[in-house]
Amino acid sequence: xxxxxxxxxxxxxxxxxxxxxxxxxxxxxxxxxxxxxxxxxxxxxxxxxxxxxxxxxxxxxxxxxxxxxxxxxxxxxxxxxxxxxxxxxxxxxxxxxxxxxxxxxxxxxxxxxxxxxxxxxxxxxxxxxxxxxxxxxxxxxxxxxxxxxxxxxxxxxxxxxxxxxxxxxxxxxxxxxxxxxxxxxxxxxxxxxxxxxxxxxxxxxxxxxxxxxxxxxxxxxxxxxxxxxxxxxxxxxxxxxxxxxxxxxxxxxxxxxxxxxxxxxxxxxxxxxxxxxxxxxxxxxxxxxxxxxxxxxxxxxxxxxxxxxxxxxxxxxxxxxxxxxxxxxxxxxxxxxxxxxxxxxxxxxxxxxxxxxxxxxxxxxxxxxxxxxxxxxxxxxxxxxxxxxxxxxxxxxxxxxxxxxxxxxxxxxxx
Amino acid sequence: xxxxxxxxxxxxxxxxxxxxxxxxxxxxxxxxxxxxxxxxxxxxxxxxxxxxxxxxxxxxxxxxxxxxxxxxxxxxxxxxxxxxxxxxxxxxxxxxxxxxxxxxxxxxxxxxxxxxxxxxxxxxxxxxxxxxxxxxxxxxxxxxxxxxxxxxxxxxxxxxxxxxxxxxxxxxxxxxxxxxxxxxxxxxxxxxxxxxxxxxxxxxxxxxxxxxxxxxxxxxxxxxxxxxxxxxxxxxxxxxxxxxxxxxxxxxxxxxxxxxxxxxxxxxxxxxxxxxxxxxxxxxxxxxxxxxxxxxxxxxxxx
Numbered sequence: 001x002x003x004x005x006x007x008x009x010x011x012x013x014x015x016x017x018x019x020x021x022x023x024x025x026x027x028x029x030x031x032x033x034x035x036x037x038x039x040x041x042x043x044x045x046x047x048x049x050x051x052x053x054x055x056x057x058x059x060x061x062x063x064x065x066x067x068x069x070x071x072x073x074x075x076x077x078x079x080x081x082x083x084x085x086x087x088x089x090x091x092x093x094x095x096x097x098x099x100x101x102x103x104x105x106x107x108x109x110x111x112x113x114x115x116x117x118x119x120x121x122x123x124x125x126x127x128x129x130x131x132x133x134x135x136x137x138x139x140x141x142x143x144x145x146x147x148x149x150x151x152x153x154x155x156x157x158x159x160x161x162x163x164x165x166x167x168x169x170x171x172x173x174x175x176x177x178x179x180x181x182x183x184x185x186x187x188x189x190x191x192x193x194x195x196x197x198x199x200x201x202x203x204x205x206x207x208x209x210x211x212x213x214x215x216x217x218x219x220x221x222x223x224x225x226x227x228x229x230x231x232x233x234x235x236x237x238x239x240x241x242x243x244x245x246x247x248x249x250x251x252x253x254x255x256x257x258x259x260x261x262x263x264x265x266x267x268x269x270x271x272x273x274x275x276x277x278x279x280x281x282x283x284x285x286x287x288x289x290x291x292x293x294x295x296x297x298x299x300x301x302x303x304x305x306x307x308x309x310x311x312x313x314x315x316x317x318x319x320x321x322x323x324x325x326x327x328x329x330x331x332x333x334x335x336x337x338x339x340x341x342x343x344x345x346x347x348x349x350x351x352x353x354x355x356x357x358x359x360x361x362x363x364x365x366x367x368x369x370x371x372x373x374x375x376x377x378x379x380x381x382x383x384x385x386x387x388x389x390x391x392x393x394x395x396x397x398x399x400x401x402x403x404x405x406x407x408x409x410x411x412x413x414x415x
Numbered sequence: 416x417x418x419x420x421x422x423x424x425x426x427x428x429x430x431x432x433x434x435x436x437x438x439x440x441x442x443x444x445x446x447x448x449x450x451x452x453x454x455x456x457x458x459x460x461x462x463x464x465x466x467x468x469x470x471x472x473x474x475x476x477x478x479x480x481x482x483x484x485x486x487x488x489x490x491x492x493x494x495x496x497x498x499x500x501x502x503x504x505x506x507x508x509x510x511x512x513x514x515x516x517x518x519x520x521x522x523x524x525x526x527x528x529x530x531x532x533x534x535x536x537x538x539x540x541x542x543x544x545x546x547x548x549x550x551x552x553x554x555x556x557x558x559x560x561x562x563x564x565x566x567x568x569x570x571x572x573x574x575x576x577x578x579x580x581x582x583x584x585x586x587x588x589x590x591x592x593x594x595x596x597x598x599x600x601x602x603x604x605x606x607x608x609x610x611x612x613x614x615x616x617x618x619x620x621x622x623x624x625x626x627x628x629x630x631x632x633x634x635x636x637x638x639x640x641x642x643x644x645x646x647x648x649x650x651x652x653x654x655x656x657x658x659x660x661x662x663x664x665x666x667x668x669x670x671x672x673x674x675x676x677x678x679x680x681x682x683x684x685x686x687x688x689x690x691x692x693x694x695x696x697x698x699x700x701x702x703x704x705x706x707x708x709x710x711x712x713x714x715x716x717x718x
Contacts, residue, residue, distance in 0.1 A: 022505045025498065050505050053497065056539035060494030063487050063536075067463070067498025070485060073505050075498075089488055097485075200483045200499060201516045202459045209486040210473045217475055 001185075006178040008171035009034035011139040012078065012104045012164070014178070015146025017042055018186045019102070021076035022050035025064035027057060029083040030116050031168040032106040036078060058087035065101055066094025069161070070208050072199030074150065074192070075101035080168060081108035081122045088125065094161060095130025096225065097209045098198065100153035101161050102146055103131070107270065108168040109357035117358025118168040120270060120322040124298075124330045130225050132162045132232055133298040135269040137255070139176040142166050144243065144251055145296075147181075147190055151239045154193050158232040160225065167271040169358060174271075181247055189246045233300045253302035255294040256309045258284060262291030264373045265310055265346075266366070267335055268319040269295050272355055276319070279366035290370050295331075303338050310339070314377040315348030317369045321355035328385045329353050348376045354388035361388065421614040428454040428614075434479035438471045442643025444650055445469065445525075445552030445633030447607035452550060452629065455617040458482035460519045461499055465492035465533055467525030468559040469552065483518065490532040492522045493540035496547040519548065519621070526553040526567035529630075530588050541597040541626040548620055549628045554635035555587070562638030569658075570710075571703055572690045574638070581703065582693060591630060595664040600625030602664040603672075606632045608650030612661050612672050619665070632659045640689025652684040657711045671718065678715065681708050 006014065012035045016024065024043070026036040042048040050073075055061040058079050065077045079087065084105055094101075105126075109119040123133065132152060134145045142164065149162040166172060200206060212218050236253055244250040255273070258280055259265055266276045273294040283290040293309055295302060310316055316339075320329025327333065332351040339345035350373050354361045365388055376382055421427060433453040439446040445468065458481035464470055466489035473484045487495035500520045506512035524533060529551035540547065556562040556574050563576040566588045577583040594602045600623045605613040613631075620627045634650050636643040653659035654673060658681055661673040682704055685691035694700045694707075 022509075023498075023501055025494075025501075049509065051501060053501060053543065055494055055497070056535055059488075060491050060497070060536045060539065063491035063494040064498035064501070067485060067487070067495040068502035069498075071499050071502035071506075073502040090491060093488055200461045200485070200503070200518055201512070202482075202518055203516055205458065205481060205483045207473050207478045207480070207484040210475045210478070210484065211470055211486065212475045 001182050002180045003177055004180060005175045006139050007034065007173055007175050008136075008139045008142050008166045009106065009173070010038060011142040011178050012146065012166065013038035013042075014180055015143040016076040017048055018143070018181060018183060019076065019147055019150050019190055020074060020187070020192070021048075022073040023068045023075045024050075024052040025061045025068070025075070025077050026052055026054050027061045027079065027083060029058070029080045031108060031172045032078050032080045032083075032104070034172070035104060035106070058083040059090055062087040062090035062094060062103075065103065066090065066097055066099040066161070069094070069099035069101040070097055070198065070200070072193070072195035076103075077101070078104040078106065080106040081110060084122045084126060085110065091126050091129045091131060093209070096221070098159040098225065099161060100159050102149045102153060103161060103163050104146070105163050105165045106168045106172045107165055115357040116168070118170055119356045119358070120320075123163060123165045124322050126163060127299060127330070130160055130229065132158070132160055132229060132300065133165060134162060135165045135296055135298055136171065137271045137273050137294060139171065139174065139178045140249070141251060142171070143178055143180070144247070144249060147186060148239050148243055148251065150190055150193070152232060152236055155232070155235045156196070158228055158235050159198070160228055160232065165270070171271045185246055189242060229300050233297070233302065236297060236300070251296060252305070253295075253297040254305040254309060255296055257292040257294070259291035259293060259309050261289055263289045263314045264317065264370055264377070265291040265293050265313055266317050266319060266369070267293045267295070267331065268321075269298060269331065270321065272319070272321065272361055275361060275363065276366055279363050279370075282363065283367060283370055288370060288374070301334060301338065306335065306338055307342060310346055311344040313346040315350065315373040316346050317350045317352060317373040319352045319354060319361065319369065323353055323356060332385070347380065348373060348382050350376060350382060351385035352388055353385065419615045419618055421611055421618060424611055427610055430454070432458060432481055437479050438474065439468065440635075440637050440643070442636040442646040443468075443633070444607050444635060444646050445554060445631065447646065448552060448605060448613065448631040448633060449550070451607055451610050451613050452617050452631075453480075455614050456519065456521065456621060459517075460521050461485060462521050462523045463487060463492050463495040463499060465489050465522070465524035465528035467528060468554070469523055469525065470559070489528050491536050492524050492528060492533060493536045493545070493547070493549065496520045496522045497540055497543070497545050500546055520546070522547055522549040524549070524551055525558060526551060526555060527557045527565045529553070530566035530590050534593075538597065541594065541599050545626055546624050547626060549626070551590070551628065551630050552633040553630060554633040554638055556635070556638050558635055558638050562635070571694065571707060573693060574690065580693065582690070591662070591664070594628045595669065597626070598667065599627065601627040602630070603628070604630045604632070604659065604661055606650045606654060606659060606661065608647045609654060609661060609673065616663060616672070619663070638690070640692075641687055645687060649684070649687050652679065652687065655679045656681045656684040657715050658684050660714065681711050
């Protein structure tokens with residue numbers, strides 16, 4: 001075991017290397033490129049056996065990833081944002097093949113407007129695909145989650161691909177001390193992949209990804225994949241326990257921070273939860289009983305864990321770094337459907353949208369969210385969802401609009 | 416062709432490997448070509464398929480293939496072939512799979528994928544030197560959805576999206592030359608109605624490594640509007656009129672393997688097909704027919 005300063009992207013590359021990924025189909029996209037550049041270097045130098053192949057698009061990259069996994073090798077790939085969406089047809093298709101592999105998504109907001117910076121709209125667009133999703137908040141977690149993800153994906157009870165998500169810029173380019181586990185212990189925790197019958201060999205012809213006729217066989221195979229995804233919550237629990245035994249770090253489906261005696265809890269995913277953690281400490285110091293629930297698993301959704309952790313609280317504030325146009329926060333709806341009708345569910349479920357396209361969520365905003373949630377609990381009434389935006393931001397955008405208007409008038413003759 | 420095992424018709428395989436009872440239409444020219452191709456290729460193959468008519472060959476739980484199959488998507492079958500080939504190579508290189516378990520990777524798509532949506536992934540697979548055989552059954556339209564015009568539709572053909580007086584206004588894309596421009600290992604045109612020429616080309620393609628295309632014109636009774644029993648005749652006329660040149664590209668040279676002499680007038684081919692009926696009925700369109708003939712004449716004159 002060694003300890004190094006690694007970026008989130010560097011930690012992702014180390015995860016793939018330690019997992020002995022045989023094959024990396026790749027396509028560059030900001031902010032993911034450091035991952036594939038690092039891996040390409042290791043394949044070129046012979047430090048990693050196998051090969052990295054650059055495809056001409058994410059659609060092809062995900063096809064090649066699924067096809068190689070369906071042939072029985074261990075596959076790693078990585079993408080982000082527009083790339084994930086460009087490959088979305090194949091995201092659904094390869095999950096249906098039940099091809100087990102691991103894909104890192106470095107979260108970035110979606111066009112339009114085009115941006116390079118982070119939010120979760122990209123990865124949540126893949127929510128219903130059949131890929132399982134693990135969301136990370138630290139660089140260490142990125143490395144660890146990739147190792148765990150292979151165990152989860154390849155387990156015969158699961159046999160589904162897994163996305164390991166990290167936030168672009170905030171985590172992809174942030175250096176943190178990361179423990180790089182010893183390769184032999186990793187090999188013990190994660191033995192070589194045994195594809196069993198899911199492969200192509202001359203002596204054992206197989207048809208994969210075939211068509212069906214009619215809704216009945218279609219429904220059967222879709223239900224099978226769904227049930228496997230549901231079952232994988234138990235597989236995840238086993239994997240997390242074994243990981244802790246091997247490496248001393250525990251990564252539960254839910255990271256619950258100071259929740260036990262909390263009145264109000266924040267619910268969120270990703271690296272901004274580390275800011276929320278600091279805010280919880282500040283609020284606690286001020287005598288305000290706030291806790292934080294960070295979901296590491298989004299698929300399968302950790303229904304039982306979430307119900308247990310928030311049972312009896314006065315209010316929940318869901319902070320979504322995504323936006324489902326015409327509805328609101330995706331996570332908010334997921335939490336609502338998990339808790340609705342349960343007698344021990346908190347009576348107040350607030351929705352806040354923030355952190356889109358790299359926008360920060362400040363400590364003051366988190367304090368305000370906590371205060372508003374407490375007020376709602378006192379009033380017994382949940383106010384409508386809030387879109388976080390400050391007066392200062394609005395003033396800045398107004399300035400840009402004035403510039404745009406002046407420039408446009410300048411170009412129009414007769415003004 | 417001196418070293419071919421297929422010198423005469425009776426040398427062609429007498430054992431047929433592709434199963435029967437598929438959902439392809441009666442008289443499908445693509446299926447007859449595939450039968451002939453599969454007899455030579457054999458079952459140590461994995462067919463990586465793109466969305467098209469032949470996606471319906473393997474419908475759970477049936478398949479006519481004795482070997483393997485993977486359905487991908489319309490655009491990315493060559494990328495699927497890349498993943499399978501790379502995985503097999505990794506297993507071979509690392510001694511994790513005995514050589515006798517290896518498979519030839521074959522991409523099977525229609526013209527919609529080969530000429531259009533899948534052209535980017537095809538071009539890139541060739542550029543990477545992928546060791547695969549690409550079979551395109553070209554029925555000159557989006558056949559599986561009712562025969563709309565595609566990048567392979569010939570000038571003047573009526574399709575369900577080109578019903579106007581002159582039929583399809585565009586011109587059939589030259590996929591053979593697009594492939595050849597990439598300098599791959601092999602490119603050949605074939606047709607099921609010329610089984611000896613086809614078998615020799617599959618034999619040659621099989622002996623080579625690298626990107627290889629077999630472009631099969633696939634007479635299509637439903638899309639081209641003729642009786643299924645006429646498929647072979649129409650295929651032969653495509654060759655005899657010079658509309659479908661049988662040729663191959665290998666080692667930087669294009670060689671015509673069949674040179675029709677004398678060439679029949681193109682109308683002998685067009686008049687058999689409902690999609691070209693407007694060239695003859697209610698009035699004969701002499702101008703358009705002359706233009707179509709001139710285009711074929713120019714092709715052969717340039718050789």
